Amino acid sequence: MTDRQALRVLGDRIVNGTGEPVLLRGVGLGGWMTMENFITGYPGTESQQRRALSRVLGADAADAFFERFLTDFFAEADADYLASLGINCIRVPFSYHHFEDDSAPFTLKEQGFRRLDRVIDLCASRGIYTILDLHAAPGYQNQNWHSDNPSHWAHFWTHPHFQDRVVHLWEALADRYRDNPWVAGYNPLNEPADPSGEVIGPFYARLERAIRAVDARHILFLDGNRYSTDFSMFTEPFEQTVYTAHDYALPGIANPSRYPGEVRGTYFDRDIVERTFLQRTEFMRRTGTPIWIGEFGPIYTGDPERDADCYRLLRDQLEIYRDHGASWSLWTYKDIGLQGLVHTPADSPYLQRIAPALAKKRRLGTDSWGGSEQGIRQVLDPIEDLFRTEFPSFNPFPWGAKPWINLLVRHILLAEPLVDEFAQCFEGVTAPEAAELAGSFSFDHCVPRSELADVLRSFLAGDGPQ
Numbered sequence: 001m002t003d004r005q006a007l008r009v010l011g012d013r014i015v016n017g018t019g020e021p022v023l024l025r026g027v028g029l030g031g032w033m034t035m036e037n038f039i040t041g042y043p044g045t046e047s048q049q050r051r052a053l054s055r056v057l058g059a060d061a062a063d064a065f066f067e068r069f070l071t072d073f074f075a076e077a078d079a080d081y082l083a084s085l086g087i088n089c090i091r092v093p094f095s096y097h098h099f100e101d102d103s104a105p106f107t108l109k110e111q112g113f114r115r116l117d118r119v120i121d122l123c124a125s126r127g128i129y130t131i132l133d134l135h136a137a138p139g140y141q142n143q144n145w146h147s148d149n150p151s152h153w154a155h156f157w158t159h160p161h162f163q164d165r166v167v168h169l170w171e172a173l174a175d176r177y178r179d180n181p182w183v184a185g186y187n188p189l190n191e192p193a194d195p196s197g198e199v200i201g202p203f204y205a206r207l208e209r210a211i212r213a214v215d216a217r218h219i220l221f222l223d224g225n226r227y228s229t230d231f232s233m234f235t236e237p238f239e240q241t242v243y244t245a246h247d248y249a250l251p252g253i254a255n256p257s258r259y260p261g262e263v264r265g266t267y268f269d270r271d272i273v274e275r276t277f278l279q280r281t282e283f284m285r286r287t288g289t290p291i292w293i294g295e296f297g298p299i300y301t302g303d304p305e306r307d308a309d310c311y312r313l314l315r316d317q318l319e320i321y322r323d324h325g326a327s328w329s330l331w332t333y334k335d336i337g338l339q340g341l342v343h344t345p346a347d348s349p350y351l352q353r354i355a356p357a358l359a360k361k362r363r364l365g366t367d368s369w370g371g372s373e374q375g376i377r378q379v380l381d382p383i384e385d386l387f388r389t390e391f392p393s394f395n396p397f398p399w400g401a402k403p404w405i406n407l408l409v410r411h412i413l414l415a416e417p418l419v420d421e422f423a424q425c426f427e428g429v430t431a432p433e434a435a436e437l438a439g440s441f442s443f444d445h446c447v448p449r450s451e452l453a454d455v456l457r458s459f460l461a462g463d464g465p466q
Contacts, residue, residue, distance in 0.1 A: 006181035007129070009219055009240050012288045014327065017181070023327050024129060024184060025460060026089035027082065027341060028295060030332035032073045033094035033115060034135040036146050038370045039335040040441075041354050043361055043418040044411075045148050046095065046136075052423035057434055064431040068438035073334065074119055077443035081342070082333070083126040085453060086460030089184060090123055091294065091329040092116065093135035095148060096169060102138065105165050108172055124182035131221055131329070132173060133187040133294075138162045142193035142227065143398070145368060145411060152407055156192075157199045167210045178215035185219030186211065187294065191227040191246065195397040200225050201233035208238050216240075221292060224283075226398050228294060231283035242327075244294040245280040249273050252298025252313050255372055259309040270316045277320050291326040299339050299370050300449070311455060318459045330456070334446065338370045341453060342446045350440035353429075357422040366415040373406060380409060 004017035013021045031039030035046040042049040054062040082090065098112035120130050139162030140149035147154075156162045170188055177183045188207055194200040204222060211220065220241040224231040228246040237243065251259035251268045260269040277293075284291045296317060298310035321328050330341070336351060337343040344351055351358070365371040373380060387394060387401050396404045426434070439445065 003181035005129075006217070007184050007219055008217065009242060009290060012284075012290055012325070014184075014219070014242065014290050022088075023325070024089040024131075024292060024329070025327060026087040026091065026128070026329050027333040028091040028093060028133075028329050028331045029074060029119070029334075030093055031335060032070065032119075033092070033098055033112075034146070034148070036369075037415075038338050038367045039332065039340070041336050041351070041358055041361075042422050043357065043366050043415040045145050045150050047097070047148050048150060048416065048419045049422065052419045053426060056423040056426050057429060057431075061429060061431040061434040065434035065438045068435040069441060070115060072439050072442035074122070075443065076122060078334070078342070079122040079126050079128065081443060081448070083128060085457050087128060087456070089129040089131060089327075089329065090119075090333070091131045091133050091187065092119060093133045093190060095136035096134065096138050096165070097136070097148070099169055099172075100138075100165065105138070105161070106168055108169070113172075113176055120177075120180065120183060124180075129182055129184040131184045131187050132177070133190050133221075134166065134169070135190040137189060138165045141189050142191050143407070144191075146191070150412070150416070152404070152412070154193055154195065157194045157196065157203075163203055163206075167207055170207060170211055171214050174211045174215035174218065178218065183218060185221050185242070187221040187223065187244065189223055190294075192223055192225055193227055193398050194225055197225060197230075197233060204233075208241075221294065223294065229280055234283055237287045237289050242290045242292045243284050244292045245277075245284075247277055247280055247293045247296040247317065249276065249296070249298070249313055249317065252310055253369075255299070255301060255370075256306070257309075258306070259313045261309075270320075273313070273316055274320045277317075277324070277326075281324070281326070291321075291324065293321060293326055293328040295329060295331040297331045297339060300337075300452075302337075311451060314452075314455055318455070322459065334441065340449065341456070342443065342448050344440050344445070345447050348440040348445060350437045353437055354422060354425045357418065357425055360418060360421065361415075364414045364418070365410050366418060368407060368411045371410065373410065376410065376414070380405065383409065 006017045007014055007022060016022050030036060037043055099108050123130050136148040137156055139156035139159050140147045140154050141156045143152045143154050192200055221244045222241060223244050225233055231243060250263045251257045254263050257263045281291050298313055300307050300310055332340055334340045334342045363375050365373045365375055383405055394401050
């Protein structure tokens, strides 16, 4: 891998083959090779959705739907659009399910690699790097839906079998892409959450050795513990490694909220946002290693005043990253209208088809990300009161009692039965019709979020606010 495009770490910078500094600035391809409920509209987890759609549609129609989805969600027009904005890097999340079956562990499937190849090549032909991100690992590396976890237990950290499978997969990925200069590097685990804090450090050391035995040159992008906010498990940095923080700002993801303004007892303004960034990146700055913000970005509600606040927050974050020389990856590229740079319009055939399930999801607040608890406070209030009375010192990992209760009630207890109701929206749909519904996610059928595009274009062109 001697191409001038090949990236490496040099001190606190990422540089190309000629030694020129490179800031990686782009988006995450969330919802493609690992689907998420708020991105494409289903309740619960991806595996629950896939099983339910297979029951209702039948195997052939379900296969037609998912095959068309995986083809159309990111294609040439998408790569062209991102290149037109000036984006130079895409983080590509994927689920292990594309590479092996639980019934046949360690037997890798070529189809998963071919899907990655296609997007890597589309991006490379337009001068865009890719970072490969294992977003959903066997056994679940965190407690939430985006690792395809149907429970609230991250078994990855207590079962060596799951860790062995991830090492094996990354050895294969490193072998396949070791000579590809347009792969910027490997992001081995998205948002790990090891409750003990004792396993993640030794596991990362083992994984680094395994990857380096195959590929000594590509950059490793390592997420911190507690959803990439805690770097206390690290001491000396690995060679050719970037440590990546996730930097969601509370005013952008809490609803209702204002920015600047008070959110959950804290007043947020630019100074507080920058202070949080500095706290989350302390390890990188102390060790003189590059900073990459692997995820950040507000949620848009359609309320003009709140969304204006979100854009102000986004500009502040981008200015902070620029001032501190940080690379970044906005979450996310495409969805059904909550956060994406590009989204399906409200009158798309797919959204019309799932409208009843979407309405019920919103009413019950089943989505952890972007959903609201307001519609079921009458359920949550007495449970929270009970815990305050009976278990006042209960402080479960990772965020405490209230989010833990929300996860169990909203995202598991209420979301799981809603999965079948979502699938019933597809009753009677034929295989060709299922494929056409998935085609709602093609770029030509989607709508760019123009103000968000303008903000990114401004900063990517180098003429953002100084």
